[in-house]
Amino acid sequence: MKPANIGIGALKLGIFIVNLTQAATAFPHDIDTLDEDPRQHPQLPSRSDGILAGRAEAQDFFLRIMPVGASIVRGDPAEPGDTDKNGFRKAVRDKLRWDGWKVNMVGSLSGGTMADNNVEAIPGERIDQIHTRLRTTAPIWQPNLYLINAGTNDASQDMVAGAGERMKAMIDTIFSITPDATVILSTLLHHRDFQSRVVQINDQYRRLVKSYQGGDLEKPIAKVFLAEMQDDFLKFPQDFHDPLHPNRGGFRKMAAVWVWAIDQVNGLNWLNAPKAAGFTDDEGKTMCKKEPGSELNHPHGSEVKLLFAGDSTIRDDGVYKQSSQERGVVWKNKVSNETEMYWAHLIDSGLLREQVLDELVLINHDTDKIDIHINRGDGKFDAGVRTSVGHHCVNRGIHFGDVNGDGLDDYICIASDGTPFVAINNSTRQQTVPSFGVVFKWRDPIVGYAQDRVRLGDIDGDGRLDYCVIRDGGNIHCYRNGGLGNEAAYWQDLGSGGPVFSAKDMGDIRGVRFVDLNGDGRGDWLWLTTQGQTTTWINKRGEKQGMIPYWQDAGVTHPDIGEGIGNARERAKFGRVFNKRDGFRDYGVLRRTNCDSTGICDGTVSIWENANGGNGGRWQKGDGARWGDVTGTGFDDYIWISAFGEVTIFPNKARANSFDWYKSVAWGSTTLVRTGVTRRALHIADWNGDGKADIIAVDRVSGELTVWLSTSEPGKVSFQEAKKYPDTKEFCKLGWGVLYYDTSHHFADINGDGRADYICIQHNGLMHAMLNLATGTTDIGQINYTKNLERADFRFADVNGDGLSDIIHSDRFTGNTNVFYNEGKAAPGESNAGSAWKWGRPASAFKGTSRGPNLQFPSLSGQRRADMVEINPNTAHGWVFFNTCPAGGDDPEGVLDPSLPPYTPGKTSEAVSGSF
Numbered sequence: 001m002k003p004a005n006i007g008i009g010a011l012k013l014g015i016f017i018v019n020l021t022q023a024a025t026a027f028p029h030d031i032d033t034l035d036e037d038p039r040q041h042p043q044l045p046s047r048s049d050g051i052l053a054g055r056a057e058a059q060d061f062f063l064r065i066m067p068v069g070a071s072i073v074r075g076d077p078a079e080p081g082d083t084d085k086n087g088f089r090k091a092v093r094d095k096l097r098w099d100g101w102k103v104n105m106v107g108s109l110s111g112g113t114m115a116d117n118n119v120e121a122i123p124g125e126r127i128d129q130i131h132t133r134l135r136t137t138a139p140i141w142q143p144n145l146y147l148i149n150a151g152t153n154d155a156s157q158d159m160v161a162g163a164g165e166r167m168k169a170m171i172d173t174i175f176s177i178t179p180d181a182t183v184i185l186s187t188l189l190h191h192r193d194f195q196s197r198v199v200q201i202n203d204q205y206r207r208l209v210k211s212y213q214g215g216d217l218e219k220p221i222a223k224v225f226l227a228e229m230q231d232d233f234l235k236f237p238q239d240f241h242d243p244l245h246p247n248r249g250g251f252r253k254m255a256a257v258w259v260w261a262i263d264q265v266n267g268l269n270w271l272n273a274p275k276a277a278g279f280t281d282d283e284g285k286t287m288c289k290k291e292p293g294s295e296l297n298h299p300h301g302s303e304v305k306l307l308f309a310g311d312s313t314i315r316d317d318g319v320y321k322q323s324s325q326e327r328g329v330v331w332k333n334k335v336s337n338e339t340e341m342y343w344a345h346l347i348d349s350g351l352l353r354e355q356v357l358d359e360l361v362l363i364n365h366d367t368d369k370i371d372i373h374i375n376r377g378d379g380k381f382d383a384g385v386r387t388s389v390g391h392h393c394v395n396r397g398i399h400f401g402d403v404n405g406d407g408l409d410d411y412i413c414i415a416s417d418g419t420p421f422v423a424i425n426n427s428t429r430q431q432t433v434p435s436f437g438v439v440f441k442w443r444d445p446i447v448g449y450a451q452d453r454v455r456l457g458d459i460d461g462d463g464r465l466d467y468c469v470i471r472d473g474g475n476i477h478c479y480r481n482g483g484l485g486n487e488a489a490y491w492q493d494l495g496s497g498g499p500v501f502s503a504k505d506m507g508d509i510r511g512v513r514f515v516d517l518n519g520d521g522r523g524d525w526l527w528l529t530t531q532g533q534t535t536t537w538i539n540k541r542g543e544k545q546g547m548i549p550y551w552q553d554a555g556v557t558h559p560d561i562g563e564g565i566g567n568a569r570e571r572a573k574f575g576r577v578f579n580k581r582d583g584f585r586d587y588g589v590l591r592r593t594n595c596d597s598t599g600i601c602d603g604t605v606s607i608w609e610n611a612n613g614g615n616g617g618r619w620q621k622g623d624g625a626r627w628g629d630v631t632g633t634g635f636d637d638y639i640w641i642s643a644f645g646e647v648t649i650f651p652n653k654a655r656a657n658s659f660d661w662y663k664s665v666a667w668g669s670t671t672l673v674r675t676g677v678t679r680r681a682l683h684i685a686d687w688n689g690d691g692k693a694d695i696i697a698v699d700r701v702s703g704e705l706t707v708w709l710s711t712s713e714p715g716k717v718s719f720q721e722a723k724k725y726p727d728t729k730e731f732c733k734l735g736w737g738v739l740y741y742d743t744s745h746h747f748a749d750i751n752g753d754g755r756a757d758y759i760c761i762q763h764n765g766l767m768h769a770m771l772n773l774a775t776g777t778t779d780i781g782q783i784n785y786t787k788n789l790e791r792a793d794f795r796f797a798d799v800n801g802d803g804l805s806d807i808i809h810s811d812r813f814t815g816n817t818n819v820f821y822n823e824g825k826a827a828p829g830e831s832n833a834g835s836a837w838k839w840g841r842p843a844s845a846f847k848g849t850s851r852g853p854n855l856q857f858p859s860l861s862g863q864r865r866a867d868m869v870e871i872n873p874n875t876a877h878g879w880v881f882f883n884t885c886p887a888g889g890d891d892p893e894g895v896l897d898p899s900l901p902p903y904t905p906g907k908t909s910e911a912v913s914g915s916f
Contacts, residue, residue, distance in 0.1 A: 056266040058100035061273035062281040063262075065093075066106050066143035068130060069150040071123035072189065072245060074111045076658060079241035082248055085657045086112035089119065090891075091255035092147070094898040096262065097890065104281040104888050106141040108133070108300055110659045110862075116888035122660070126153045127163060131170040138177045140299045144274040146174060147258055149186045149229070151205075152244060155197040164204030171212070175222055182270045184261045185209060186227035189254075190236040192243035202230060223270045227261040229254065231906035256903040281888075286863040287801040288885035290819065292844040295868050295881035300661040303849070306860075307638065307871065307878030309621060311670065313648045314640050314876050316621045320518055320538045322557035323613030324587065328606060330379035330577065331360055335603030338365030341590035343575020344400030344409040346434040347374055348427050352700070353407050353463075353738065354519060354582040358575040360605065361400065368392045372434065379578065379607065385432065389423050391439045396568065399456050403442065404486045405463035405737075405763075411436055412465075414454050418445035420467060424486045443467060443479075443491060457514025457523025459494055459539065460547055460812075462792065463738040466494065466523075470512060474503025476525075480547065484764050484788065494547045496813070501525050501551060506535065510567060515574040517557070517610070519583025520618040521738035525551065528569045531560035532589065538617035541873040545814055545851055550874060552617060558587055558608070565589060577607050584610040619643050621876035623740050627858030627869075628684035628693030631712045635659075636858040637693075638667055640876075641682055645675040647695055649717050656862050662880065671717035673708065680736050685747035685756035687772065695719065696756075698745045700736065704729035705758070727777050731770050732760030739792050741853055748796030748805035750783070750822060750837060759796065765789045769837070783837035784820075797857040797866035799845055801885065807839060808857055808866070815848020815855050817868070849881065 067073045067089055075087020084090070089105060093116060096103050107120035120130075120137055130150050148171075154163050171183055187202040205226070212224035239250030246254060265271060274281065279299070296302045343358040357375040368388050373381040393413035400409040408425040415421065420443060423436040449469040459466045459478045468478040478500040483489025494500050506512075506527045514523035522539035536554040543550060565572040574585040587608040595601035626639040631651050638650040650667035654660075675682060675697060683696040692710040699706075705728040708719040734744035747756040751771060758770040758777070767784040770777050784807065795808040804822035811817070823838035832838055848855065850870045857866040861882050868881040 056263065058096075059266070059271065060102075062102045062104050063096060063145050063271070064104045064106055064141070064143045064274040064281060065145045065147060066138070066141055067119050067121060068107075068134065068146055068148045069121045070125045070130070070153055071121070072152060073121035073147075073149050074109075074119055074123060075251065076111060076123060077242070077245055079245075079247040083657070084113045086114045086117070086251075088246075088251040088254040088258060089117070090114040091252055091898045091900060092258050092262075094896060095255065095259045095900055097895045098897045099259075102281070106143055108137040108140070109661065109663075111657060113657045115891050117657070118888070122663075124153055125150075126157065126159065127151055127166040127170060131166070131173060134170060135173060135177075137299075138174060140277070142178055142275045142277040144178070144181050144272055145262070146181060146183045147186070147227075148183060149188070149254075151201050152188050152191065152198070155188065155191060155194045155201055156244075158194075158197065160197045160200045163201045164208045167205065168208055168211075171208075171222075171224060178275070180272045180275070182223040182225065182265050182272075184225045184227050184258065184265065186254075186257070187229045189229050189234060189244065189246065189250075190240070192236065192240075198230075217268055220270075223265065225261055225265050225270075227257050228905060229257060233257065233903060233906060252898070253901055253903070255898070256900040259900065260903050260905070286865065286885050290799050290843075290845045290865075290883055293847040295883050296847055296849075298882045298884070300882055302881050303870075303879045304662050304882075305877065305879050306662040306666050307625075307869075307876060309876035311640075311648075311650070313642075313646075313670065313672075314621050314624065315642075316623075316874075317619045317643070318616040319552060320524075320536065320554040320557070320617030321614050322517075322536075322554075323611045323615075324558060324608040325611035326606075327379055327578070327609050329604045330607050331373065331381050331603075331605040333384075333603055334600055335362060335590075335592060336364045337592055337595045337599040337601050338395070339363065339590070339592070339603065340365075340395040340398070340570060341573055341588065341605060342398070342400055343573055343577065343588065345402075345407070345576070346372060346400075346409055346425060346427065348408060348429045348431065350429055352735075355579065356407070356576065357579050358409075358577065360575075362603075363395060363398060365395055374432065375577065377578075387433050387435075389436045389439070391421065391423060393421075396570070397451055401456055401465040402458070402463060403465050403481065405484075407463070408434075411439075412442070412456065413439075414451045414456075415445075416451050418449050418451055418454050418469070419443075420445075420454070420456075422486075437486075440487065443488060452510070455512060455514055458516065458521065458738075459500060459514070459523055459549065461520065461522035461539075461541075461739050462742070462790075463521065467491070468500070468514070470509050471499075474506065474509055474512070475499035476501040476503075476512070482790075484790065489788075492547075492813070496546045496548075498548070500548055501537070504535075504537070511569055513569075515585055516583065517574065517585050518615075518617045519581065519585070521583075522549065524554075524617075526574075528565070528572060529560060530564055530567060530569065531562070532558065532565045532569075532572050532587075533560040534558035534587075540617065540620055541622075541853060542851065543854070543872050543874060545848060547813055547851065554617065561589060561608075578609045581610065581612065584614070586610050620873040622854070622871045622873035624679065625856065625871050625876060625878065626682075626684050627856065627860075629686070629691070629859070630684075630693045630710050630717060631714050632690070632692040632710075633714050634862050634864065636860055639684055641679045643679050645677045645679055645682060645697075647673040647675060647682065649673070651712075651715070651717055652860075654860075654862065655714075659862055661861070661882070668715070673719055675708070675722070677706075680740070680743065683745065683747050686749070686754065687747075687756055689754035689774065691754065696747060697722075698732075699729075701733065702729050703732040703734075703745070703760070725777075728758060728770065731758060731779060732768075734760060734762065737763075737792060739853070742792035744791065746794070746796055749798075749803075750796075750805050751825070752803040759783070761791045761794060762786070763791050765791060765794065780836045782835050784839055785833040785835055793852055795857055798859070798864060799857075799866045799883065801863055801865040803864075806866075808845070809842065810846075810852035810855055811848060812852045815846075815850050815852045815870075816844070817846035817848060817852075817855070818842035819845040846881070846883075849879075 076085045107118040209226040212222040214221040241247040342361040360373040362371040373384040397414040399412040403410040411423040427434040455468040478494045480492040525537040536557040537551040577586040592601040624640045627636040635652040635654040695708040697706040736743040746759040755772045766786040769783040807820035821840040826832040871878045
């Protein structure tokens with residue numbers, strides 16, 4: 001059973017030092033000083049034969065048992081055909097339950113198919129290695145009974161000398177941590193290859209047990225009892241399947257010996273109720289409420305690293321490299337000597353966001369008239385139309401950018417005191433002259449930061465322009481334009497009090513601007529000299545809590561152009577002029593020459609195209625991380641998808657009967673599936689309900705699904721050929737947003753039939769669903785009313801293990817995560833705000849360890865519950881935080897008598913010369 005709320009980090013080293021000192025004074029006997037025959041069973045008082053006359057009754061408290069050892073205790077390797085791998089543990093537990101005990105098996109590991117399968121045993125470990133683990137795990141679990149079989153690997157590795165002392169050191173540690181516990185130490189089993197060594201170690205163990213017991217078993221120095229495993233009850237080779245591991249019959253005999261020993265210590269009144277710990281000993285289950293923050297104090301560790309990104313498949317596109325191609329003059333006409341140039345996407349062409357072109361905008365000094373030349377591609381522009389925004393603004397305060405996230409650039413005027421005013425671009429499809437709404441104040445200025453200190457850019461990449469100010473020294477503070485409408489519903493400090501971008505000592509702040517140079521939707525930091533040379537830092541998703549980006553130094557990306565561009569760098573602007581590369585910005589310069597006495601000049605616009613040779617900075621390694629149980633083992637596999645739709649499956653090696661909580665290598669050999677579609681279109685979910693996750697592609701425009709059904713099995717990954725599902729066409733045509741994790745398409749099993757349903761989310765969080773039934777799909781309409789929460793922050797996963805996917809909402813800054821528990825289909829006629837499905841009120845579930853976009857919620861602990869994984873966006877290294885119910889409880893067949901073979905202690909093996 002697993003505790004929920006105790007932290008390993010709370011255990012201080014000093015406590016162990018003090019306790020170990022106390023323990024040393026409690027056990028004075030040296031093993032070598034005893035004169036008694038160590039091969040004799042302990043003599044119990046008032047029993048002439050040294051054996052209790054009858055079994056003492058079970059007591060009314062839990063036996064919190066920690067089985068301690070290596071492969072024999074774990075039951076793995078088991079004999080061929082024994083796929084349960086429960087060893088002796090299930091039989092011991094079953095017999096104790098049959099006898100009336102309440103039992104909770106504890107340990108930091110899980111092994112075997114039994115429900116209560118916790119254990120403290122790793123194959124191959126020696127006494128000293130087990131001791132090291134117990135220093136950490138015993139304080140967490142607080143057992144009241146230890147069953148120890150350890151030392152076989154010491155014998156195999158010829159470490160006979162000192163085995164008894166090493167065992168004594170481990171038992172002393174146990175009593176320093178759990179002083180009221182009882183320890184049952186078994187002798188080692190027969191070993192075909194190293195039996196003489198085993199006999200020597202067993203001799204040391206028998207002496208050790210005597211040293212702890214002293215002369216009075218009813219008042220021992222310490223409660224350590226011997227379980228004799230070499231008294232001819234277990235026979236070699238009949239009870240073994242290899243040189244040292246028991247077969248099924250051998251494990252049942254071991255269980256009989258353990259139960260006999262437990263009966264003995266119970267008759268001696270050694271057993272006490274377990275101490276309180278950060279968990280309960282009640283029956284385990286996989287369905288339970290998620291306790292807020294429990295994943296941070298999990299007994300199997302919090303922040304367990306399971307992704308190391310060592311495979312070359314996991315990659316980014318490198319540091320941004322600029323490749324400029326001079327395209328010469330693309331526009332010329334008469335202009336005023338005070339005309340300024342801008343690039344802005346003002347006309348709704350119907351193209352996808354990343355494919356649009358920017359219009360050439362020219363504005364004469366101090367006028368409300370703007371001249372717009374529609375960009376027809378390949379450097380060709382219309383003659384131009386004139387329109388008015390209805391607002392007078394000096395040229396140095398004019399900007400264009402997408403304020404409301406609709407993909408069209410809006411008009412912005414920064415007043416002299418830094419106050420921004422906005423007119424929303426209301427243009428509709430194929431409108432050739434843009435129209436603007438009423439000018440409104442976007443926000444209050446920040447006192448002390450006038451117009452020349454204000455910069456605009458989409459810092460977080462959500463498609464909405466943010467407001468920034470430059471402080472003395474060059475540090476930049478930015479404020480997120482939050483919300484869903486035309487105006488900002490709220491402003492969030494993207495630096496949480498600190499700078500979003502730290503100064504680079506470039507000098508003149510007039511050269512600073514934010515431009516999405518590489519088309520990933522995030523504003524990059526650029527500094528231009530008065531000759532146009534440009535230094536660039538690329539804006540990428542950050543690694544920690546908060547919203548400060550990770551800024552990657554791209555160096556000098558654009559050389560100077562051999563002429564001045566103005567003290568305010570006003571003659572150089574970046575825009576999507578050619579845009580053959582999904583949003584990469586080109587570099588444009590306005591020249592005014594041959595000006596006459598009236599101020600009329602020859603105007604030309606020259607372009608340096610961001611050409612195909614340049615690349616990088618768009619994708620991070622962590623962008624490709626996905627999860628899904630492709631192989632049907634009950635544990636999600638790790639799936640990494642490249643930007644171009646190459647799907648690599650890393651099969652999870654964990655199994656229910658051999659799960660070590662990712663202490664060993666987690667992933668098997670990879671399989672690659674080339675889908676030929678963009679990563680943004682791909683999802684992983686079980687579409688046909690066979691228990692195996694499939695690859696699902698969504699057509700961005702129509703919403704139609706194409707599915708690669710998994711035909712995988714444990715150890716082998718395979719998929720069918722892609723198949724289209726025409727009945728899904730037109731269901732969800734909202735596509736995806738700018739952020740890499742912002743999509744309208746989600747796949748989750750909301751009705752519990754094992755099939756992923758198709759969910760469509762609007763920007764404001766309003767959800768519709770198409771149920772994916774065995775009989776076909778059916779659109780059930782709205783399933784959740786709008787909560788005015790941003791779509792990009794929603795996920796779906798089964799948090800409480802009830803088989804129904806819940807709605808998960810993670811805070812973009814802190815990662816703190818609420819869950820809306822799935823309460824099933826609304827009854828006919830039930831008032832549910834128009835929704836066909838019911839959801840609970842938001843409940844705190846996970847405590848964020850990083851910003852929301854860095855967190856994912858796969859099922860990795862075998863309970864089909866959502867665990868939390870933090871993935872570093874730059875390295876793709878990942879750490880899991882487990883969300884489990886307490887394991888344990890009886891197996892499905894209930895409490896049954898295992899009918900163990902009757903055991904009566906016999907004569908032990910003879911010691912060999914040279915024994916300890």
